[in-house]
Amino acid sequence: MSATSESIGRMIREARLARGWSQQRLADELGTVQSAVHRIENGQQNLSLSMINRLAEALDMPLIQTATQGNVNFEIQGPTRLSGGIDVRTSKNAAMAILCASLLNQGRTVLRGIARIEEVDRISEVLTSIGVRLTWIGDNDLEIVRPGTLTPETIDARAAKRTRSILMLLGPLMHEFEQFLLPYAGGCDLGARTVHPHMSALSKMGLTVEATEGNYHATVQPIEGVERSITLIERGDTVTENAVMAAARAPGVTVLRNASGNYMVQDLCFFLQELGVDIDGIGTTTLTVRGRDHLEADVEYHISEDPIEAMSLVTAGIVTRSGITVRRCPIEFLEVEFAVLDEMGQRLELSPEYRSRNGRTRLVDVTVVPSDLVAPLDKIHPMPFPGLNIDNLPFFAVICATATGQSVIYDWVYDNRAIHLKKLADLGANIQLMDAHRLLILGPTKWRAREIESPPALRPAVCLLLAAMAARGTTNLMDVYVINRGYEDLPQRLNKLGASINVFWGTPQNDA
């Protein structure tokens, strides 16, 4: 028998009432807010791994761990016609960088609007394990206070190995220790992902890293001189972030060339500016950072909206042929995507621009108008910013499967992502792998429902979820940890638009 989020919610409510606790009292015990408890009890909020453990402890209720044993799965009923509006939440990738950057600040950092996702939980577990105090002070607001001395030797290696973002501790930690160890980075299974560009950039700032027995051994030599010019060997996002964080506390001027101007890098730079770091060239490929030996400020920063979530939600409208409005889309990071959609015949209506709460990022509301799509004339491929975002490319596989004609998707970046997208064939797409990097898609597709294992990669997994919403019948998408790694309450939020997605643990109901 499998448990659903509704049945778990009822169990929690009964256990709370049996103790005579109010929702507020339980919220205090959990370190969250009353409205979150209300949603959990109504089955309207994703239960993260750490929340399940906290609930079991607070209510002395090991049963909840038993009931939620096994994987988290989605049961999707289709076909779906969506309507209404949905807000884009803030990005996983900026949250990762800024959480790591909070180590640079000896003062109090408050991050507003941070997404409550598994990936944030993993990096929070890592930060807590090295001595940082993290307190949720609202549904989505996190207070971070670091100790005078961090303790990397007590790092939670299990949590660290589940996220690639652990790499971004190198930049902040190199200013505090002559030697330290970090566990190897994890993340989605997208094939080999190099760490060499990080080592190459940071070596110019005095850091040497040797990889041995599951750990990176970092050794730091003081850097000489007050002017540095570093050309990154790849225009990668996290490598740029690591270099910027290293430069933020290196007195003097560091010029970074071939830097990424992507959304998470911009968000990180805006945050560092609040901390008093002087950065020029944000959004371009040359960043000039004037670092400071000591950074101490009480800062509050609003993380910006996620262009990848925006594209996911726009795709939800396109694949289900629904008229929905996706509010708060960061338009600077979606322009090429929308230009390609325009070529394919997709009508999108854009509102006038307004600013994100960080005062910097430009947002628009996007209304998806049901349209008849045709395959693009040329291949669709990603590029570093300002190209079509690498993480948005997978959504074009679903969109092309919806369009009439033959499309080619070319993912030169990742070895495995195209391979994972091939799974769309299980839901009825006519999709072939030409080689590990190229997909040939013949649309339009009559999507069909079925039980399917989620691939170990975030965006391809979301693509399957979106296609399942368009398919007639019931699709069980099994083991969706990767989706919860990057999206907050996605089933619940899509259900508000008219989708029918149930969350359940363990084996599917009809198999029990």
Ligand SMILES: CC(=O)N[C@H]1[C@@H](OP(=O)(O)OP(=O)(O)OC[C@H]2O[C@@H](n3ccc(=O)[nH]c3=O)[C@H](O)[C@@H]2O)O[C@H](CO)[C@@H](O)[C@@H]1O
């Ligand atoms: C936490 C975070 O922010 N993760 C994002 C970040 O990961 P991250 O910055 O870690 O991305 P990687 O360094 O793994 O780069 C992705 C792949 O692109 C290759 N590459 C990259 C740049 C380049 O100029 N040339 C090149 O060949 C790399 O060798 C690698 O194979 O950027 C990726 C690419 O945008 C996104 O998919 C991830 O969601």
Ligand SMILES: C=C(OP(=O)(O)O)C(=O)O
């Ligand atoms: C590949 C991704 O993330 P990460 O770098 O965290 O693996 C992603 O967000 O699609």
